[in-house]
Amino acid sequence: MSKNVKPYKDSELDKKEQVTKMFDTISEEYDGLNRVISFGIDIKWRNKVVKLVAETQPENILDIATGTGDLAISLTETSAKEIIGLDISDGMLEVGRKKIKSKSLDGIIKMVIGDSEDLPFEDNTFDAITVAFGVRNFMNLKKGLAEILRVLKPGGIFVILETSVPTKTPFRQGYRLYSKFILPTIGKTFSKDKSAYKYLSESASVFPFGEELNNILREIGFINVEDKPQTFGVATIYTSSKA
Numbered sequence: 001m002s003k004n005v006k007p008y009k010d011s012e013l014d015k016k017e018q019v020t021k022m023f024d025t026i027s028e029e030y031d032g033l034n035r036v037i038s039f040g041i042d043i044k045w046r047n048k049v050v051k052l053v054a055e056t057q058p059e060n061i062l063d064i065a066t067g068t069g070d071l072a073i074s075l076t077e078t079s080a081k082e083i084i085g086l087d088i089s090d091g092m093l094e095v096g097r098k099k100i101k102s103k104s105l106d107g108i109i110k111m112v113i114g115d116s117e118d119l120p121f122e123d124n125t126f127d128a129i130t131v132a133f134g135v136r137n138f139m140n141l142k143k144g145l146a147e148i149l150r151v152l153k154p155g156g157i158f159v160i161l162e163t164s165v166p167t168k169t170p171f172r173q174g175y176r177l178y179s180k181f182i183l184p185t186i187g188k189t190f191s192k193d194k195s196a197y198k199y200l201s202e203s204a205s206v207f208p209f210g211e212e213l214n215n216i217l218r219e220i221g222f223i224n225v226e227d228k229p230q231t232f233g234v235a236t237i238y239t240s241s242k243a
Contacts, residue, residue: 016088016115016139023067024091031068031095037183042133045230045237046071049130049159052239054078056157058127062086064116064148065134069096071161072109075130086114116144121151132161136207145220152242158222159239164209166233175234179205209236 023030049071053061057079063072066085075083087093093111100109114120116131116138129152138144152158166172208216210227213236217225222240229236 019137019139020088023087023089027068027089027091027095030092031070041231042235045161045235046074046132048228048230048237049132049161050074050077052159052237053128053130053157056128058157060084060126061128061130062119062121062126062151064119064129064131065137066096066111067092067132067134069093069099069109069111071130071132072096072111073100073103073105076105076108078128080128081108083109085109085111086116086119087111088113088115117147119147119151123150124153125151126156127153128157128159130159130161133163135160135162136203141208142216142220145217145222149221149242154242157239157241159237160213161235161237162207162209162213163204164229164233164236165205167210168233171232171234176205213238 053075054077059080060082061072061075061078061080061084063069063075063083063085064087066072066087067089069085072083072085085093085096087096090113093113097106097111100106100111112120116134117140129148131148135141135144148158166175207213210229214225214227217238217240221242223243225238225240227236227238
């Protein structure tokens, strides 16, 4: 994305195309900047997701908005025989494919391009579905969640890892300072797309979290919905299942 192109447009399709181009542009630098921006704590959060999924002993897993495949690779520590990583950005997927091949995991993990709001799978296909730092980029959140419910097997687990806003002082004030000023500055300094990390910061600040997202999941039809705040509430893990 050109630095002169804003990441928001009136049309939902235009916004989806803009976000796709943005992730294509930053794909090569994404992993390194993620470690810097989160101070490496995102690895700890992903490991907790893996543990929650592993407890259900899934045979197959779908990792939506897989990006460069960090979570998909970690999910090989479960009992799953097949893991599919899906993302709308082929640039991100290509970085992920290289990582997977270098670790000799291409027999377990398959990376496919696809839209979270129109999943190319049959009903009741997956034992477990995960989304790490991706639901806030869904153009239509409820439509995307409904698609996830459709392809999840009855009794299957759905786990979301997403940024959230701390509710307690002084963490709330510190988070706002960091996300409004520091994160975009890091992005401008190190990213090819100068607007990308501004977009990521803004999208995180307005995305529903905690009980608000819990209620949306219940409205869609998920059961056993729980949220588990992480690191003073700067991220949250949500778990739910299908009846």
